[in-house]
Amino acid sequence: MSGNTYGTLLRLTTFGESHGLAIGGILEGFPAGVKIDVEAVQHALDRRRPGQSHLTTDRKESDRVEFLSGIYEGESLGTPIGFTIHNSNQKSKDYDKLKDVYRPSHADYTWDAKYGRRDHRGGGRSSARETACRVVGGALAAQLLSKVSTTAFVHTVGTITIEKSYSELDLSQVDSNLIRCPDPETAQRMQAYVEELKAEGDTAGGIIQCVIRGVDPGWGEPVFDKLHAELGKAMLSINAVKGFEIGSGFQGSRMTGSEHNDRFDSLGSTITNYSGGVQGGISNGEDIYFNVAFKPIASIKKKQSTVNKEGEIIDLEIEGRHDPTVLPRAVPIVEAMANLVLADFVLRARVSKLQ
Amino acid sequence: MSGNTYGTLLRLTTFGESHGLAIGGILEGFPAGVKIDVEAVQHALDRRRPGQSHLTTDRKESDRVEFLSGIYEGESLGTPIGFTIHNSNQKSKDYDKLKDVYRPSHADYTWDAKYGRRDHRGGGRSSARETACRVVGGALAAQLLSKVSTTAFVHTVGTITIEKSYSELDLSQVDSNLIRCPDPETAQRMQAYVEELKAEGDTAGGIIQCVIRGVDPGWGEPVFDKLHAELGKAMLSINAVKGFEIGSGFQGSRMTGSEHNDRFDSLGSTITNYSGGVQGGISNGEDIYFNVAFKPIASIKKKQSTVNKEGEIIDLEIEGRHDPTVLPRAVPIVEAMANLVLADFVLRARVSKLQ
Amino acid sequence: MSGNTYGTLLRLTTFGESHGLAIGGILEGFPAGVKIDVEAVQHALDRRRPGQSHLTTDRKESDRVEFLSGIYEGESLGTPIGFTIHNSNQKSKDYDKLKDVYRPSHADYTWDAKYGRRDHRGGGRSSARETACRVVGGALAAQLLSKVSTTAFVHTVGTITIEKSYSELDLSQVDSNLIRCPDPETAQRMQAYVEELKAEGDTAGGIIQCVIRGVDPGWGEPVFDKLHAELGKAMLSINAVKGFEIGSGFQGSRMTGSEHNDRFDSLGSTITNYSGGVQGGISNGEDIYFNVAFKPIASIKKKQSTVNKEGEIIDLEIEGRHDPTVLPRAVPIVEAMANLVLADFVLRARVSKLQ
């Protein structure tokens, strides 16, 4: 009830502070009989791993997932899948000096307001390290969604943006560059921009776009748990996310109804797709696509002023190894959360009618 | 589990098709001992009511809420608050011809895909009529949040937008015009635009902004149930919503970390508020503000082509009385959902630490 | 979260105080496409109705269920089924004098301890009147369980008990006498005993047995939500219930393993059925049977001493019309709760494996 669980039928519960012994989770409600490719899970985790390139943090963490239960002879048992990821990086020397300091735009102050105490080493539970467990859960969820493909990519970094529709991009090329942008020319400019900010000790925000193909009509619930409402919650629960839009999104609010309506060209197929594949909270079989806005990371190296627990204004220089942008590493997290949402709905779809 | 309930500790479950006998709901988990102002609930409902002005639908519905339980001698009992709203408008002649037609960008097709059947009269359960129950629940939730003020207003209609920050507006003036825009000059232009579209049988989308003041630091959960993730889900679950952003939102993703960080000027107070009052998923005591993007209503009067159940392309002219824009009537719905989210979190905050 | 909802996939939420305007509920998660026999629901409610005979309370309440949503053209829509039952008996003169009195073995004192206030008229929410809503929900659940038969009957009143196994009884005869005991001779003695207690202003407890046939192997969850654990919770949540046992129950704890083990005589069939149709929390296809112990009703007419809010010991004579025993009217409640449990599990069984 303290919000460490995502999902209704397929439920991922995670645990772990960034500098404790381990992080991990339990994926519950995963049906029996699904073939499990453990290497595919590890591959997803590798895409989120720190230290992949000079565009991310230099911290080296191997991040190996260890499955403890729920999988037997290569198949899911229907029982909870328990897993852990060891925290190799428990040295918290860098963080000791942050014990009594509230960093700007971090969760330090709000955490103390809520709990009265915190594990100050590296953000503890509010660290984005927690999202590694989501990647594990999402990669398992993807194996339940055999007909669905979910592809996220970096769409915008700062003001540098892909000027095309996703349908004009080759989405198989997302991993062909360090920034995970499938448009090579834009990727180059994004990379140069991030390198520049990194040199200044500054950080960049941006937008990740996600495209989901192969969803049958009929997934989603029509009232509070609309498909895009759950996608929105799932994305907004990722660290640093400040915005979500599906289909035409904010731009669509400028259009008129006669422009915006997606007319059918046959039963189950529409000419345009301003809806983003969801109507009335339920999938219509068209591509689902949405944008996720990430703020720039708050851990900058530039000197800034802040406040300590005594309320004194002090100078702050954050040490340690931080990412100049979260975007490339957030791509697998967006995919993971999307797949957790979809896998939950594919199960929920089994109980909505008599047969 | 079919998504007709919102909330964890404070739970609103709604029922009702638009043209059945009644709609209604149960608000469960509402603490005992709260003074209940029934007229304030009815007032919120009146702001959502059809037929308020020529800018909304001409349908006249009185929409009186009747409380059946949970309130005794002017106070909440701690028991479930059951309520109904009679459906005065059950004549569905207008809808009979839609029985076998899938209207563009409506839930008709997706609903059939999910359930294999539907109450075709007026949208049934997918009609925005369901949101009347949310307004009742939210107005009760507001009475639990005595120190909090939640104000939503129409920020943008089509391309006509308020060019100021909310802090420069007089939010007490939201209801001073039919469009519910607190900037009088902008309101006038919005109104003219809506009247123009109405004459053409077309519809407008737009953006509602919501500002919440008086939230203590420490509300929200740090992982999946972040305060803004729940706000996002709540807003995206409202009919016609396609986007949500909190604080700096999509614009903030263009900034650098050194620009975007909200520096403290004293303990518990920040100079800027790009975060929108939430850091790490938990409130920090600053104003919470967010934008909600609404698509233009799909029920246009202009003739359009569509498909029927047999897959034939047919001409469609939607009759009945529909809103040229949902925005003025959606203002109390946004407030209601925000208050349901906050009231849930104020209860959840009671159990996060030992004392 | 305040415990007014039963179930996981199929969820019944109830509301209503005994002397408010109405009681009612929402059954959510009921699949689309189930043929609904509204008269069968009313019939179940009639079996629970007060004033059926001189063995129950003399209060006359017609208890008509009104369905407000979720059913259309004789079938379930897949949307929430909302319903109300009007409280005809709102005169609470009898209860005014109980305003500041804590009746022995009632919920008066504990309710005040929990909520700090209560609707003192007739027990308010703690009245067994709430169970009428369970009967409605359970009667709908039964219509989802087309192959299952659930039969409860009065097995014991005070010390008068059926000395046979249920398999020797004609369970179609439950309603052939006022006490709802399918063994005619025992029924007669039970009736005489209840009449005698009624004359003395006293009340009787007893045991209801319930037999469920037609459950497929594989329903139930193996850990916390074992089939019999949910049945136990469901039964213990009925007013006045103090005990539950399945299969061999308390008697079985006296046996040895070699006596108690249910040996197979073929695949899926056992010679004995000490397990009561459930092994490891999951149904095995044999009959499910269990006993439910009801304490004698606390509302006796005999004068007794009690305490008021000021802590003074006072004499109490409870007026009003109360049942000398709950047992005959509790039979449909036991069946209703059993059917709610089973219908939830039949839906849960749909998501436990890949195909």
Next chain:
Amino acid sequence: MSGNTYGTLLRLTTFGESHGLAIGGILEGFPAGVKIDVEAVQHALDRRRPGQSHLTTDRKESDRVEFLSGIYEGESLGTPIGFTIHNSNQKSKDYDKLKDVYRPSHADYTWDAKYGRRDHRGGGRSSARETACRVVGGALAAQLLSKVSTTAFVHTVGTITIEKSYSELDLSQVDSNLIRCPDPETAQRMQAYVEELKAEGDTAGGIIQCVIRGVDPGWGEPVFDKLHAELGKAMLSINAVKGFEIGSGFQGSRMTGSEHNDRFDSLGSTITNYSGGVQGGISNGEDIYFNVAFKPIASIKKKQSTVNKEGEIIDLEIEGRHDPTVLPRAVPIVEAMANLVLADFVLRARVSKLQ
């Protein structure tokens, strides 16, 4: 949703097959600021451990709990408490011959019916080994319940039973003998009986009684989640449990209302306690006491007939090291589940009224 979680605000989710790498769990919703005595948790686990004496299984398992998160500098953080218990005993040679056999009164057949596959090594997830995780969760819950004492003990083995009320026993003496019966003379007879059965390769059932002192009035929910309904579910979810009764239980159903009513002798205190400390589902401040009936363990060494997957009747001799009775080892499990229930309700009590 597959029933591997217990609780509403305080939620224990467990994972693990008996012969996988590890079992473990996540305790979520545990408030921040509780001093944690890790040794007390290990002590509870030692009381459940196999191989404690010749009255339990000879299997030696060290069962050390390792905490991975949620505890920092001796206090709870308010974050999920993740933990694992290594499975030292993974050799499953004994079980290979059981791969295609359905043992009588085990979950083998029902498991296959539900999931279509199972980890046949030692019962997998249906093994009572899972309860070790409950003991960990319950021992943590006890540390939240500082004013409450929960004491379970063996009350009956087969037909040998304590003939006194718990109030006449010295409950500090539960661990003074191997059988965990606080009545020394009865304990001796119980022990002799178990030794006798063990020699024959047979097993004994029995009853555990549990007494809870120090619960404030006002814990519990009045409708579906009655305090004793949750206790009942919690107990019935323990392997081998077939019955539950609170207070006067099944015996109380033989009494009349005038005998059974618990009269007050002052405000908040009753002369008798047939209610078992709960009225209307809510605690009244008196002792809570209840009985839990355990069937004899199904794993007997005596030769018995059974069926295999092909439906053939075969002879079965179960090898391996099994308990002649579960009762002494079940004592800490009963306490653990009771404490999980109570800790959940102490948190729920925080949100039932305004202040």
